[in-house]
Amino acid sequence: MPDPILMRQGSLGVMIATALAALSFAMLRRGSHAHSVREKLPPDLQSWRALDGEEGIDAITWGNLRELFKARGYTFWSPRRDSLMVLPTDTDIASNGFGYAPLLRGMDERSPLSNLYSFSYPHPSCQAAQAADGRSVVIRVLAIGKVGRRHIDIxxxxxxxxxxxxxxxxxxxxxxxxxxxxxxFGVFPKVGDTLVAAYDGWAENSLGDVLDMILQCLEALGFVHGMRIAHQDAFKDNFLVQWQPESLKARAYPVSRPRVYLNDFETAVMFGQDVPIEDCVCTGLPHGASFPGPEKYRRPIPPEVESGKPYNPFKLDVWQFATSLQDFKSNIPEVDNTLELLRNPDPLLRVSAYEAMATIANVVAMIPPYALAVPPIVLSDV
Structure with missing residues (x-):
């Protein structure tokens, strides 16, 4: 049995180390040194997001913050090329609970395990790092000045x-x-993969694997919608998955399932609980503090947003999610019809995320697991 006195001493040591790191960070934030570092950083969120326009400038920019974050207990990952970062070879790693790799493909440099040692950022305002206890995290610039505070509030x-x-x-x-x-800056756990890899790629996921992920995505949207939060960028690349189960490669029914996480709330909007649901509306294209102008918006746009009139942002979320899955087909009529309904051009005909989740979950519950141990159908002409 562990000695409780030694355990308390160990905990005290961690507390002291954390306090000293915080004190050191606070000292570095003060005075001329902090102002000198700040002058080397982008003045606003849009400038930070645009750093990838020049080779290596993103790594140089974050390099100015390396010692500041090290004093806080975070060790930056090393830049490799373009938007890729890798875990430094002399850095320890421990499970953060958000990224795993099945042993189906081994543990060499070409296996999914190696993906946990690398990070390809979606935009330059993100930096991978290792916490003092070995957990992998992603640090993101959330706000500069008053811009971006809505993101933090949500x-x-x-x-x-x-x-x-x-x-x-x-x-x-x-x-x-x-x-x-x-x-x-916000610090988030580094999650294993994105929903984009769930099908039509390297992962040999079964139809059952993919349907489980889709159900979790709908549950994710349904929950935030219940909190009167609309994501407004709910495409499949903003859903992160702990690992790809690859049931087809394993040739076995999965005992455990990966959890799906909803990421990147920069474009999200939040309404008060006292606001009538019919008054929870938006106008114009979804936008974020670091986004360029509407002329460079590259996501698909449903008719109600293009109209310029007020629209229901919760119906936009389900449309975005289902539209990003338009190349997926289950060959289960109730499932495919529900996804088709979610991307209907008429928002009045779209069901809510929870209703779609309940419909698909009830259908899947009636199907024997072995019947879902087949590849999903990928439509190549969409």
Whole structure:
């Protein structure tokens, strides 16, 4: 049995080390050194997001912050090329609970395990790092000055606090908020993969694997919608998965299932609980603090958004999600019809995320597991 005195001493040591790191970080934030570092950083969110326009400038920019974050207990991953970062070879790693790799493909440099040692950022305002206890995290610039505060407010409600402990909540957890001068950084767990890899790629997932992920995505949207939060960028690349189960390669029914997380709430909007649901509307294209103007918006747009009139952003979420799955087919009429309904051009005909989840879940529950141990159908002409 562990000695309780030694355990308390160990805990005290961790507390002291954490306090010293925080004190060191605070000292670095003050004075001329902090101002000198701040002058080397982008002035606003749009400038930070646009860093990938020049080779290596993103790594140089984050390099100015390396010592500041090291004092806080975070070791930056090393830039490799373009948008790729890798775990430094001399850095320890421990499970963070959000990324795993089945042993189906081994543990060499070409296996899915190696994906947990690399990070290809979606935009330059993200930086992979290793926490002091070995957990892999992603640090993101959330706000500069007053711009981006809505993003933080939403994450504080959905990604922290009591709601973050609810099983239905798939919002990626907000582990830490760090202020430096006028910049606020958010720290998130590094999650294994994206839903994009679930089919039509390297992963040999069964239809059952993919349907489980789709159900979790609908549950994720249904929960935040219940909190009066609309994501407004709910395409499949913003859903992260702990691992790809590859039941077809394993040739076995999976005992455990990967959890899906909803990521990137920059375009999200939040309404008060006292606002009537019919008054929860938006106009114009979804936008975020770091997004360029509407002329460079590259996502698909449903008719109600193009009209310029007020629209229901919750119906936009389900349309975006189902539209990103238009190349997927289950060959189960009730499932395919429900997904088709979610991307109907008429928002009045779209059901809610929870209704779609309940319909598909009831259908899947009636199908023997072995009948779902088949490849999903990928439509190549969409």
């Amino acid at each position: 994450l504080k409600i959905a990604g922290r606090g009591p709601y973050s402990l609810v099983t239905w909540n798939h919002t990626i957890p907000l582990l830490d908020l760090i202020d430096f001068e006028d910049i606020t």
